[in-house]
Amino acid sequence: MADDPEEPAIIGQIKDKLIRTKEKWAEDGRLITGHQDAGHANRLPPGQKLVTNWPVLDLGAQPDVKPDRWRLQILGTVENPIVLTLDAFKGLPPSQFVSDIHCVTSWSRYDNHWDGIAARTIIDLVKPKLETTHVLFHSYDGYTTNVKLEVFADDDVILAHSWEGEPLAREHGGPVRVVIPKWYFWKSAKWVTRIVFSDHDVPGFWETRGYHNEGDPWKEERYS
Ligand SMILES: Nc1nc2c(c(=O)[nH]1)N[C@H]1C(S)=C(S)[C@@H](COP(=O)(O)O)O[C@H]1N2
Numbered sequence: 001m002a003d004d005p006e007e008p009a010i011i012g013q014i015k016d017k018l019i020r021t022k023e024k025w026a027e028d029g030r031l032i033t034g035h036q037d038a039g040h041a042n043r044l045p046p047g048q049k050l051v052t053n054w055p056v057l058d059l060g061a062q063p064d065v066k067p068d069r070w071r072l073q074i075l076g077t078v079e080n081p082i083v084l085t086l087d088a089f090k091g092l093p094p095s096q097f098v099s100d101i102h103c104v105t106s107w108s109r110y111d112n113h114w115d116g117i118a119a120r121t122i123i124d125l126v127k128p129k130l131e132t133t134h135v136l137f138h139s140y141d142g143y144t145t146n147v148k149l150e151v152f153a154d155d156d157v158i159l160a161h162s163w164e165g166e167p168l169a170r171e172h173g174g175p176v177r178v179v180i181p182k183w184y185f186w187k188s189a190k191w192v193t194r195i196v197f198s199d200h201d202v203p204g205f206w207e208t209r210g211y212h213n214e215g216d217p218w219k220e221e222r223y224s
């Protein structure tokens with residue numbers, strides 16, 4: 001429905017050329033060093049470069065989601081599907097985590113301070129049914145990305161509304177984004193609006209365009 005504020009229709013404005021370039025990188029296996037660091041001997045995963053700024057990556061649209069219009073729908077194979085307003089979301093028990101960012105385009109950024117609601121808190125709230133194996137995130141720009149339930153349930157995963165003590169900026173996914181620190185950053189959906197629990201895997205935006213289905217930076221799971 002075009003006039004449904006919860007149903008993003010921005011996907012038509014996305015940067016098709018940029019997406020084609022990244023698909024081509026995936027085809028060519030660009031940035032793959034072939035060196036693994038499964039034991040995390042180094043803090044910086046193979047092929048990554050440390051940055052101190054915070055680059056912005058998107059599909060060409062940065063949805064302007066007003067806090068009072070923001071909704072988070074959590075549905076699928078759960079006992080308690082729920083729709084949260086931003087106030088209700090922020091009323092859940094809070095968590096704070098510090099984590100490193102590793103982007104597949106080869107930059108990493110250390111020690112990011114996040115405030116928000118832990119994935120574990122969300123999981124306790126909605127209670128995934130036994131058959132649940134995967135989670136798919138949907139964003140206001142039409143972006144999607146998928147992870148296994150166990151990846152979402154990891155104890156460092158957060159739905160962040162603040163970074164370095166300030167509300168998360170619009171270009172970085174505010175009001176609320178997902179942060180999955182152990183995976184490349186494309187798995188961390190910005191402007192998240194829907195979390196669908198499922199008994200099967202549904203590949204997301206980049207996962208259907210040549211990116212790896214998992215995304216472990218220590219194994220260089222960049223492309224499929
Ligand atoms: N909704 C949405 N989430 C997204 C993306 C996007 O285009 N749309 N890009 C992904 C990619 S590829 C990366 S590297 C990070 C970038 O986050 P940043 O702009 O805050 O650095 O967001 C991820 N989440």
Ligand SMILES: [Mo]
Pocket residue numbers: 057103104105185186
């Ligand atoms: Mo990325």
